[in-house]
Amino acid sequence: MNRRALLLSGAGAAGAVVVGWALLPPRERLGGVDALPVAAGEVALNGWIKIAADGAVMLAMHRSEMGQGPHTALAMLVAEELDVALASVRLFDAPADRLYGNVATMVASVPYFHPRETEPGSETAPARAGQWVVAKIARELGINLTGGSSSVVDSWEVLRVAAATARARLLGAASIAWKQPLHELVVANAVISHPSGRSAHYGELAKMAAATPSGEVRIKRREQWKLIGTSPPRVDVVAKSNGSAVFGIDVRPPGLVFAAIRHCPMLGGRPGAVDVAPALALPGVDRVVRLGSYGGSTAAFAVVGKTWWHAERGAAALAVDWQQRPAGALDSAAILAALEQRARAAHGDDGGFAFHSRGDIAAADARASRHVEQVYRAPYLAHATMEPINCTARVAGGKVEVWAPTQVPGLARAIAAEAAGVAVDAVTLHTTYLGGGFGRRLDVDVVGQAVRVALETGGRPVQLVWSREEDLGHDFYRPAGVTILRAGLGADGLPTTLRITSAGDAITPRWMERALPTLAGPVDTPDKTASEGLFDQLYGVPHQRIAHVATQMGVPVGYWRAVGHSHNAFFSESFFDELAHAAGRDPVDYRLALLKDAPRHAAVLRLAAERAGWPGFGLSRPLGPGRARGVALHESYGSIVAQVVEASIVAGKPRVHRVVCAADVGTVVHPGIVAQQLEGAVIFALSAALYGRIDIERGVVRQTNFPTYPVVRLAESPTIETHLVDSTRPPGGVGEIGVPPLAPALANALFALTGKRLRDLPLAL
Amino acid sequence: MEIFVNGAARQLPDALADPGLPLLWALRDLLGLTGTKFGCGIAACGACTVHVDGAAVRSCTLPIGKLEGRRVVTIEALGSADKPHPLQRAWAEHQVPQCGYCQSGILMAAAALLARTRRPSDAEIDAAIDNVCRCGTVPRLRAAIRAAAATVS
Numbered sequence: 001m002n003r004r005a006l007l008l009s010g011a012g013a014a015g016a017v018v019v020g021w022a023l024l025p026p027r028e029r030l031g032g033v034d035a036l037p038v039a040a041g042e043v044a045l046n047g048w049i050k051i052a053a054d055g056a057v058m059l060a061m062h063r064s065e066m067g068q069g070p071h072t073a074l075a076m077l078v079a080e081e082l083d084v085a086l087a088s089v090r091l092f093d094a095p096a097d098r099l100y101g102n103v104a105t106m107v108a109s110v111p112y113f114h115p116r117e118t119e120p121g122s123e124t125a126p127a128r129a130g131q132w133v134v135a136k137i138a139r140e141l142g143i144n145l146t147g148g149s150s151s152v153v154d155s156w157e158v159l160r161v162a163a164a165t166a167r168a169r170l171l172g173a174a175s176i177a178w179k180q181p182l183h184e185l186v187v188a189n190a191v192i193s194h195p196s197g198r199s200a201h202y203g204e205l206a207k208m209a210a211a212t213p214s215g216e217v218r219i220k221r222r223e224q225w226k227l228i229g230t231s232p233p234r235v236d237v238v239a240k241s242n243g244s245a246v247f248g249i250d251v252r253p254p255g256l257v258f259a260a261i262r263h264c265p266m267l268g269g270r271p272g273a274v275d276v277a278p279a280l281a282l283p284g285v286d287r288v289v290r291l292g293s294y295g296g297s298t299a300a301f302a303v304v305g306k307t308w309w310h311a312e313r314g315a316a317a318l319a320v321d322w323q324q325r326p327a328g329a330l331d332s333a334a335i336l337a338a339l340e341q342r343a344r345a346a347h348g349d350d351g352g353f354a355f356h357s358r359g360d361i362a363a364a365d366a367r368a369s370r371h372v373e374q375v376y377r378a379p380y381l382a383h384a385t386m387e388p389i390n391c392t393a394r395v396a397g398g399k400v401e402v403w404a405p406t407q408v409p410g411l412a413r414a415i416a417a418e419a420a421g422v423a424v425d426a427v428t429l430h431t432t433y434l435g436g437g438f439g440r441r442l443d444v445d446v447v448g449q450a451v452r453v454a455l456e457t458g459g460r461p462v463q464l465v466w467s468r469e470e471d472l473g474h475d476f477y478r479p480a481g482v483t484i485l486r487a488g489l490g491a492d493g494l495p496t497t498l499r500i501t502s503a504g505d506a507i508t509p510r511w512m513e514r515a516l517p518t519l520a521g522p523v524d525t526p527d528k529t530a531s532e533g534l535f536d537q538l539y540g541v542p543h544q545r546i547a548h549v550a551t552q553m554g555v556p557v558g559y560w561r562a563v564g565h566s567h568n569a570f571f572s573e574s575f576f577d578e579l580a581h582a583a584g585r586d587p588v589d590y591r592l593a594l595l596k597d598a599p600r601h602a603a604v605l606r607l608a609a610e611r612a613g614w615p616g617f618g619l620s621r622p623l624g625p626g627r628a629r630g631v632a633l634h635e636s637y638g639s640i641v642a643q644v645v646e647a648s649i650v651a652g653k654p655r656v657h658r659v660v661c662a663a664d665v666g667t668v669v670h671p672g673i674v675a676q677q678l679e680g681a682v683i684f685a686l687s688a689a690l691y692g693r694i695d696i697e698r699g700v701v702r703q704t705n706f707p708t709y710p711v712v713r714l715a716e717s718p719t720i721e722t723h724l725v726d727s728t729r730p731p732g733g734v735g736e737i738g739v740p741p742l743a744p745a746l747a748n749a750l751f752a753l754t755g756k757r758l759r760d761l762p763l764a765l
Numbered sequence: 766m767e768i769f770v771n772g773a774a775r776q777l778p779d780a781l782a783d784p785g786l787p788l789l790w791a792l793r794d795l796l797g798l799t800g801t802k803f804g805c806g807i808a809a810c811g812a813c814t815v816h817v818d819g820a821a822v823r824s825c826t827l828p829i830g831k832l833e834g835r836r837v838v839t840i841e842a843l844g845s846a847d848k849p850h851p852l853q854r855a856w857a858e859h860q861v862p863q864c865g866y867c868q869s870g871i872l873m874a875a876a877a878l879l880a881r882t883r884r885p886s887d888a889e890i891d892a893a894i895d896n897v898c899r900c901g902t903v904p905r906l907r908a909a910i911r912a913a914a915a916t917v918s
Contacts, residue, residue, distance in 0.1 A: 067863030067900045233857055240865030241856040242849070243800020243840035247866060250799035258794060284781055306781050307794035308803075386804055386812060386866040386899045435802070435866030436899045468805045672860055676902075680863055683901025706809040706897055714903040715891035 029158045031099045033210045043206035047099045048162035055190045055201035057084050062094035063151040064407050066434035068735040069673035070151040072234045080227040081163035083187045098142020104154035106138035107131050112355050115536050146407040149637035149733025164219045173208035231672030248405030248432045249390045259453050259464040260312035263300040263474045266699030268325035270299045275319040284310030289456050294448025296514030302453045329699040335553045339482040339503040342549045347484045347501035352547035353526040355535035359543030364497045368488025377760045378567035380694035381478040387435020391450035394461035400427040405434040407441040411515050415444045419451035439559035473701045476558025479505040485575040493583025498541040503549040505557045506530050533568030539594040562739035565636040569740030573632035577748040604640045605633045608662035611723050612644035630749025632741035637733025639665040645745040656718040666729035675722045681738025682720050687711040689743040768832050771842035784830025789813045791829050800840035800869050811896030814870035815839050821877035840869035855913035863900035871896045875910050
């Protein structure tokens with residue numbers, strides 16, 4: 001096996017993996033014994049693992065905990081290989097170093113390969129070459145990013161190897177110290193012992209281990225796992241049940257003052273005349289700070305006060321003559337109309353960027369017995385993380401200290417340095433717990449703002465917190481999209497041609513400009529996230545052209561949980577349901593007929609159908625009166641999910657009673673967290689499917705708070721079942737994969753119930 | 766001004782203790798009790814739920830001027846490390862929290878419910894817990910609350 005195969009495809013995961021230094025040199029991803037800062041009594045064994053004086057294993061935690069469970073799952077990988085209890089692994093913030101960059105997300109996002117070209121173990125030569133180059137670049141750039149459902153995918157090999165290497169060094173040290181052969185040593189719960197009676201805990205051996213070569217390192221075989229595949233309590237559950245978990249909004253450095261903010265209500269607008277006197281006259285208000293654009297934000301004023309409420313009162317008292325952006329006021333209805341025009345024009349003349357083409361679509365279309373063509377639409381959406389957007393910063397003596405609930409600590413550090421006018425090395429960044437992320441915290445606008453405000457507070461730390469109204473009004477929204485889908489059906493009712501043309505803003509080039517400006521290019525390259533879930537679907541349609549028209553409508557757009565998949569799955573899986581009905585076929589049977597070359601997908605679909613009691617599959621379960629089922633299947637982030645939704649109409653509105661999820665996520669590290677994520681994704685996606693829309697009129701977002709941007713609460717929440725396929729493949733993503741199938745499964749159920757096909761989100765009867 | 770929180774009288778600095786100051790900000794920014802969260806500011810999401818004289822109240826819209834003679838309990842005093850509240854044990858057993866941000870408010874709403882209704886029905890649970898949770902932990906709440914109810918004698 002070569003190194004590339006190990007790092008990129010995880011091909012070694014199925015069997016015993018022997019890793020020597022030659023295969024995985026430390027400069028790649030393990031780091032040397034000097035990569036980590038150590039306190040008194042601690043010893044670093046590589047760039048990931050330290051051993052404390054009491055023998056505890058300390059793990060450099062490089063991924064952000066926003067509920068999706070990396071603090072638990074990644075600690076499990078290390079506990080497994082080091083033979084310690086999960087509870088005894090202590091986490092500390094990974095330092096700012098390229099070592100902690102996310103390779104998997106970049107490899108998954110940059111080249112536009114169809115999944116058939118990147119199947120682990122049978123990649124095409126161009127796909128192998130492309131992924132190798134991107135992986136090299138990703139390692140050189142070393143961007144620490146929690147997103148793309150990649151924490152376990154990216155860390156699966158490196159953390160287990162890091163822990164196994166640490167264990168090998170500790171064993172080697174014991175062997176040398178006691179003059180006993182390695183194979184006679186026994187490890188249990190951080191204690192190494194020998195039948196002769198010698199024993200020592202990791203802390204006693206660590207110093208010597210650091211100077212002991214690891215020799216040949218072997219990670220455990222699947223059948224040796226004790227922890228991986230089980231569901232121990234999450235490491236954060238106690239702190240998150242007693243109020244002690246520290247989110248960004250909870251840090252309290254001495255001398256802290258608070259800041260509230262008012263952005264120009266019109267997106268992209270700017271302030272004209274301003275009168276700050278009424279704000280400054282209020283008690284508890286200290287100062288007003290004018291803010292330009294930071295990391296893509298709209299211009300704003302921050303008001304500093306003794307409590308956040310005093311600051312917010314001050315912000316409300318600002319009298320500002322706000323001006324529209326020079327390019328004219330934004331309007332979401334006009335944008336949707338323009339997107340439809342662009343999509344129609346491109347659909348007719350092979351326009352847009354074709355992410356996937358195969359066969360001869362024109363010739364095959366001429367032979368089709370009939371065609372189905374439909375237009376689907378999705379609105380802008382906000383993230384609405386429960387923890388409002390915030391950042392705490394202190395600037396004193398040329399140093400900057402930042403506390404941020406961020407998905408991108410390195411980029412947060414960079415914008416903090418820029419805002420303060422200091423070198424990046426002068427910035428210390430603490431990543432707190434994130435009260436939800438969903439992609440919103442891949443942006444660092446608030447970090448730049450907070451540091452700018454902290455320049456004005458005389459060395460005192462300041463905590464900038466946006467109100468919910470500022471959050472909904474100044475998000476980086478999921479882009480609105482219009483997609484035209486056209487299929488030619490053969491005599492058997494199965495599609496022979498598929499032409500999809502979507503139009504919408506590309507996210508990645510805009511995000512690069514504002515969050516990673518040093519890498520933003522002079523022209524936009526095609527953004528795979530725009531077409532993901534359309535160009536890469538695996539239904540066996542021989543002639544295809546799947547294209548996207550990238551627009552720049554001016555609304556700030558960002559990554560929203562499941563990104564392109566979140567709406568593209570709605571378009572695709574609703575449309576295939578339409579085709580099944582056009583062919584007079586059962587929607588599950590019809591899909592299975594198109595999945596003859598995709599056995600994993602077919603197995604997931606069958607499992608969902610069986611567990612849901614779909615007629616003809618397993619024990620079919622009759623539905624109550626007034627209820628119907630809908631199904632959808634979607635692959636994202638290397639995992640496959642099928643959902644069957646059972647719905648009815650209550651008081652004229654859709655009501656979901658039961659959702660059965662089946663998933664193939666490859667090897668499961670923590671089944672309990674996978675179930676949590678799938679359940680949570682169903683609720684998140686159901687909120688969007690039923691209620692989610694951001695409307696912009698005259699530049700202003702109409703939705704202001706939860707009453708106008710509603711989400712599903714307990715009384716509306718369905719029963720959710722999750723079923724996982726047994727798999728020995730390397731782990732796939734988990735955090736986002738439950739989102740895409742929900743909206744189409746619900747729309748398909750509502751069609752079965754009412755005969756009405758809903759092609760616009762949110763779903764309204 | 767003085768407010769009575771978690772069993773003790775707490776002094777608030779006169780210069781900042783405006784009677785209109787919502788309890789949420791007195792707790793978080795003046796007393797350092799950060800377990801109670803800010804989510805919406807208009808009593809629409811429940812992240813800021815505390816107990817006032819035993820009832821679940823959304824502290825983001827409750828002015829401290831209305832607290833004279835009333836007892837406030839926050840998440841910090843719901844249980845202790847040695848003696849967690851039955852709900853906190855159920856939360857661990859059912860692995861409820863994800864990001865965890867809304868959980869203080871949900872726990873306080875659930876605790877107030879169990880204090881007045883020993884064996885709540887699903888409908889009573891649904892009515893009492895209309896908190897917003899963006900991670901979607903709500904499907905686990907009914908079972909966790911019922912499990913806690915079963916252990917409260």
